[in-house]
Amino acid sequence: MEILIAAAALAIAWWQLDLQRKEIQRSGKINALVNMSQMVRERIELYSDIIDSLKNEKKPWKGHADKINRELRPLLSKINQEIIIASSNYNFSFPEKEIIAALNLKEITEIDIIQNQA
Numbered sequence: 001m002e003i004l005i006a007a008a009a010l011a012i013a014w015w016q017l018d019l020q021r022k023e024i025q026r027s028g029k030i031n032a033l034v035n036m037s038q039m040v041r042e043r044i045e046l047y048s049d050i051i052d053s054l055k056n057e058k059k060p061w062k063g064h065a066d067k068i069n070r071e072l073r074p075l076l077s078k079i080n081q082e083i084i085i086a087s088s089n090y091n092f093s094f095p096e097k098e099i100i101a102a103l104n105l106k107e108i109t110e111i112d113i114i115q116n117q118a
Helices: 002-056 062-088 096-103 110-115
Strands: none
Touching: 002 062
């Protein structure tokens, strides 16, 4: 009987450790995405400042604007979408659809959420 109780306790401890490991991985992913998002935002601000400076100097600035519009903003949108998907995997009230609509992101499907739960 004691062996059975010890085995059950060991199984519960193993399960708890697995849950903690998954939680650490999810939190790490969200933190990494938030940091990447901040870096991209800073890069957009830098290019915007460069554009303003070039406009004041009456120099060509379209290349910088193209980089922002073609590369950085779509990348920021993808990162924000990943943050929403990762955050929606937690079991708390999260107005996911309202945030997607406010940010003009494409609709996140249940498949996207399920694929990122792993």
